[in-house]
Amino acid sequence: MSATLGDVPPPDASVLTVEHLSVRAPTKTILSDISIEFPDKDVTGIIGPSGCGKTTLIRTLNRMIDTSPGLVVEGRVRYRGQDIYDRAVNPVLVRQRIGMVFQRPTVFPLSVFENVAFGLRLQRAEESTVEEVVRRSLVRAGLWNEIGNDLDQPALELSGGQQQRLCIARALAIEPRVLLFDEPTSSLDPIAAQKVEELFAELARDFAVIIVTHNLTQAARVASRTAFLYQGRLVEFAPTEELFERPRERLTQEYITGRFG
Amino acid sequence: MTGPAGAGGPALAPRNELVDSSGRLRRRLLFDRAIGWALPLAFVAVLFPLFDMLYWISTRALPTFTWATLTENQVGTGGGLYPMILGTLVLIALGTALSTGIGLVAGFYTSEYAPAPVARVARIAGNLLAGVPAIVLGYFGYFLLVLYTHWGFTALAGGITLGIFMTPYVYRTADVALSNVPPSQREAALAMGSRRDQYLVRIAFPIALPTILTGIFFAMALGLGEAAPILFTAGFSSTPITSLMQPTGFLSGAVWLFYDFPSTYGSFLGLAFQAAFLSVVIVLALNVAVQLFSDRYRERLRGLYQ
Numbered sequence: 001m002s003a004t005l006g007d008v009p010p011p012d013a014s015v016l017t018v019e020h021l022s023v024r025a026p027t028k029t030i031l032s033d034i035s036i037e038f039p040d041k042d043v044t045g046i047i048g049p050s051g052c053g054k055t056t057l058i059r060t061l062n063r064m065i066d067t068s069p070g071l072v073v074e075g076r077v078r079y080r081g082q083d084i085y086d087r088a089v090n091p092v093l094v095r096q097r098i099g100m101v102f103q104r105p106t107v108f109p110l111s112v113f114e115n116v117a118f119g120l121r122l123q124r125a126e127e128s129t130v131e132e133v134v135r136r137s138l139v140r141a142g143l144w145n146e147i148g149n150d151l152d153q154p155a156l157e158l159s160g161g162q163q164q165r166l167c168i169a170r171a172l173a174i175e176p177r178v179l180l181f182d183e184p185t186s187s188l189d190p191i192a193a194q195k196v197e198e199l200f201a202e203l204a205r206d207f208a209v210i211i212v213t214h215n216l217t218q219a220a221r222v223a224s225r226t227a228f229l230y231q232g233r234l235v236e237f238a239p240t241e242e243l244f245e246r247p248r249e250r251l252t253q254e255y256i257t258g259r260f261g
Numbered sequence: 262m263t264g265p266a267g268a269g270g271p272a273l274a275p276r277n278e279l280v281d282s283s284g285r286l287r288r289r290l291l292f293d294r295a296i297g298w299a300l301p302l303a304f305v306a307v308l309f310p311l312f313d314m315l316y317w318i319s320t321r322a323l324p325t326f327t328w329a330t331l332t333e334n335q336v337g338t339g340g341g342l343y344p345m346i347l348g349t350l351v352l353i354a355l356g357t358a359l360s361t362g363i364g365l366v367a368g369f370y371t372s373e374y375a376p377a378p379v380a381r382v383a384r385i386a387g388n389l390l391a392g393v394p395a396i397v398l399g400y401f402g403y404f405l406l407v408l409y410t411h412w413g414f415t416a417l418a419g420g421i422t423l424g425i426f427m428t429p430y431v432y433r434t435a436d437v438a439l440s441n442v443p444p445s446q447r448e449a450a451l452a453m454g455s456r457r458d459q460y461l462v463r464i465a466f467p468i469a470l471p472t473i474l475t476g477i478f479f480a481m482a483l484g485l486g487e488a489a490p491i492l493f494t495a496g497f498s499s500t501p502i503t504s505l506m507q508p509t510g511f512l513s514g515a516v517w518l519f520y521d522f523p524s525t526y527g528s529f530l531g532l533a534f535q536a537a538f539l540s541v542v543i544v545l546a547l548n549v550a551v552q553l554f555s556d557r558y559r560e561r562l563r564g565l566y567q
Contacts, residue, residue, distance in 0.1 A: 064452055096454030106449035108464055109562050118463070119453045156564035167449070174454060 015040035015208045016061060016098070016178055021075035023056055023065065030056045030071070031232045038178070043200050043209045045223030045240065047216060049260065052229040054212045058180050061210065062098035063091040079178070096123075099176035103183040105163030107170075112138075112158070113151035115166055119174035133173050141169035142199060161192025168199060179203060181211040185218065197222055216256060220244055228252050315541065322538035325531045335499040335510070339528040342536055344501040348416065348509035349543075351502065352491060355420025356484050360427035361477055367428075368435025368473075369461055384436065391429035398426050399490030406494055414508040419495025426490060427480035434476025438469035443565060468562060471555035478551040482544045488513040512536045512543075 014037040023031040031053045038044050046054045059065045060073060063084060076083045084094045096119070108115050116134040125133070134151070138144040143165050147158065155166055164184065171179055181200075185193035200222045203209050213219050219226050220240060227237040228251075236243060236252045247253045254260060281287055333341030367387075371380040402422030412418055442465045450460040466473075488511075496508030497518060519533035 062452065064448065067448065067451060092454050092456050095452055100452040102445065102448065102452075104445060106445045108446065108449070109468060109565050118450075118455075121463075122453070122455055122459055154561060156562070170453065 014038060015080060016210075017076075017078040018057075018061075019076040019078065021057075021060060021073070021077060023053070023060060024072045024074070026070055029232055031060070033075070034229075034234045036227055036234060036237055038208055038210055039225065040177075040208045041204055041206065042225065043204045043211065043223045045219035045226040046210065046212045046229060047214065047219050047226060047255075048229035049255065050214065053232040054229050055182055057229065058100075058182050058210060058212045061178070061180055062095050062100055064095070064100060066091055096174055097176055098178040098180065099171035099174065100180040100182065101164070101167050101171055101184050104187045105160060105167050107155040107158070107163045107166055109154070109156055111152045112147055112155050112166060115155045116169050116173050118170060123174070134169075137169040137173040140172055140199075140202070141165045142195060143169055159192070161188050161195055164188060164192070164196055165199070168196070168203075172203075176207060178208045178210065181209070181213075183212055183214065186214070216244075228255060230255070318534055318537050318541060321531070322534040325528075326535055326538070330535050334501065335515075335532065338522075339532070342512065342515060342532060342539065344499055345510040345512050345515045345536060346539065347501050348495070348498070348511040349485065349513075349540075351416055351505070351509065352420050352423055352495065352511055353481055353484055355417070355505075356423030356427050357477065357481055359421060359424025360431045360480055363424070363428050364431025364476075364480075365435050365473070367432045368439055371436050372439035373457055373461055373465070384433075387429045387432050387436070390425075391433065395426055395487050396489040396493075398422060399493035401425075402490060402494040412506065414494065414496025415506045416495050416502055416509040417505040419491045419509065419511070420505070422490050422494045423484050423487065426487060427484050430480035430483065431473075431476050434479070435469070435473050438472035438476070439465050441472075442468045446565075468565065471558045471562075474551050474555060478547055481547060485540055485544055486513055488517040492517070512540045516540070 016038040018034055018036045018038075021031060021034040022029065034057060046057060048054050056065065056071075059068070060077060065071055065073060073085060077085060079094065079097060082089065084091075084098075108118060110118070113134055114121075116137050117130050120130045120133060135144065135148070138148060138151075143162060146162065147153070155163065158166060164187075168179075168184075185196050188196065197218060200209055200211065211219070211223060223240045225238065226240045226243045228235045228243065228247075228249075230251055236247060236249045238248070243252060244256055247256065330341045331346065332343050334344055335341065367383065371383045375383060399422065402418055402425070406412060406418035406421055407414055410418075439461070446464050446468065447460055450464045451457070455463070491511055492514055495511065495514075497514050498508045498510045502509045513536070515536035516533050519529045519536070522529045
């Protein structure tokens with residue numbers, strides 16, 4: 001059950017490292033002794049059946065787990081060497097470096113522009129910078145051609161797929177070093193989902209992308225490394241091709257061939 | 262005992278399958294139709310007293326209503342209501358400022374920061390305060406703000422008492438409105454590296470604003486109607502105030518004080534009705550203003566709660 005890194009060396013140094021991480025609720029253990037090194041500038045997928053703890057795992061990576069009361073986190077999550085659960089670390093700053101996009105689009109009831117500018121406004125960025133960053137972020141999220149001519153329109157009036165890409169643009173605007181996606185396409189129609197999916201490789205040129213998904217083919221398509229979680233344990237973490245074609249663990253084999261999950 | 266479908270022939274539906282032989286269905290349909298009539302009647306029954314009251318007040322207030330009613334002081338049993346209008350505006354302004362300040366801060370606290378048991382206690386306390394009879398609050402204000410402080414009857418004491426009266430209504434709507442902001446908005450804001458206060462000010466408050474405004478308006482309307490607690494604290498006066506440390510007249514007080522005079526004081530009764538009329542007009546105007554604003558504002562939030 002050890003989390004091996006496989007034979008292929010990671011493309012870049014690890015930006016985020018999970019060491020012996022456990023998460024306990026009052027009556028049960030949600031995650032047990034997880035250790036993973038997430039490579040920088042690459043897409044990592046996390047798969048597993050419902051309730052395996054994959055959402056909990058991704059929420060420990062930027063301390064969004066803090067917002068769920070009653071959970072105890074043990075072990076370490078290192079962002080560029082620094083343990084983000086250290087007493088001295090401010091979770092607000094963690095989340096500025098490690099962004100997150102959720103299952104359902106969560107646009108704010110503001111204009112398109114103000115949605116993307118939200119993080120910069122929090123940091124009191126200068127107006128000229130804000131405009132430039134908003135434009136750049138919308139371009140990177142593949143939205144500029146679609147809605148760049150009307151940034152004042154209410155974000156809530158965009159389609160679901162556009163809203164999700166707006167959330168990505170919003171996350172990009174604060175220039176994260178890691179971007180976490182929690183089942184980012186499961187509420188979208190196939191075409192909108194595909195547009196989001198196409199972004200991942202592009203985004204991974206600049207930073208680490210970590211995607212939780214219950215869609216195995218999506219993991220196979222976009223992730224260069226994939227972790228398989230089962231009942232709160234990390235069963236296998238390997239280059240995606242290897243995990244899907246030559247899994248080392250019997251559990252992985254059974255899951256990817258659809259015998260459970 | 263063979264069915265209606267004879268042997269060999271195509272199977273016919275049993276005779277009673279499509280026939281309402283017991284009449285039960287017919288009775289239900291009749292009941293359904295009766296409800297269809299009863300509901301509009303109930304609606305009229307609710308609205309009738311309102312329009313009757315408006316008619317009753319208007320017909321007694323308007324014949325003698327002039328510009329002077331709004332601008333002149335009360336002189337003897339006649340004159341205008343200017344001191345009471347001014348007093349009402351000052352009292353409501355004080356009460357609204359105080360209750361909005363306390364109610365909003367308390368609402369922010371219990372909806373976002375307070376541990377669950379603390380929030381529960383605060384909510385119960387808010388409900389209790391809303392349930393305290395206004396006249397008891399009046400006594401409280403009288404002992405604390407009139408006697409204990411040695412202020413005597415003052416507009417300030419009246420405004421503070423009114424503020425205490427209004428606070429639970431503002432607090433409750435603020436708490437509920439902020440708590441009902443979709444949790445995904447909070448998640449998204451925090452995940453953007455937003456502090457909780459930044460989330461409250463930039464995201465939750467604007468979303469909750471139309472509801473909070475409705476609560477503030479409701480508190481103002483209730484406050485406008487209260488006479489007893491203000492009589493106990495602001496006293497009454499027929500001359501316009503020049504300082505918060507003077508007693509002041511107010512519209513609901515004029516309704517209460519001027520109404521019960523014998524008919525020989527004829528014009529006093531007219532003043533009472535004019536004061537009542539003005540109170541209703543102010544409430545109506547406030548209502549329309551808040552409604553217009555909220556409707557426009559809610560347009561911007563469409564799609565948020567899906």
